Amino acid sequence: MPRPPKYKNKEEIQGLIEEYFANCEGEILKDDNGDVVYNKFGEPVVINRKPPTISGLAYALGFKSRQALLNYQAKKEFNDTIARAKLFIEAYTERRLFDRDGVHGAKFSLINNFRGWSDKSRDETEKETLEKLDRILEGIDRASKQ
16 A cells, blocks of 8 residues: 655645755854854854755655655656755755865765766766777677677
8 A cells, every 4th residue: 555645745845945954054153142153254153054965855854765855856746846955955065166175075975966967077988988889899890700
């Protein structure tokens, strides 16, 4: 017997997505007098900030796995809502490429979580594909001559 859907409509899931992203932003630290605490650069100190992630989003929405979220995206009604949330995460991750401390994690996440990202240049990928095709064709040619 199929399980009932976790969410009835896209508005229900959108509210939870917005809540997840708001929680990722953290909160501005205040002293005992309620005044904002600033760092040495004059910026407010933010505590409990977390990077938005696909797995974190899946967890916040009550899914048991990242793949379950991706499967839910396949449902027509939820496709755009989940795709936009993933795009927000992708944009955040892409910005981390310019941050010395976050570049390696961002690169890993983009390559493994989002289509169209690779750690190889397009020329390298095409060259590898052509070399593989040449080896296949050479094998076929040898087999036909025997």
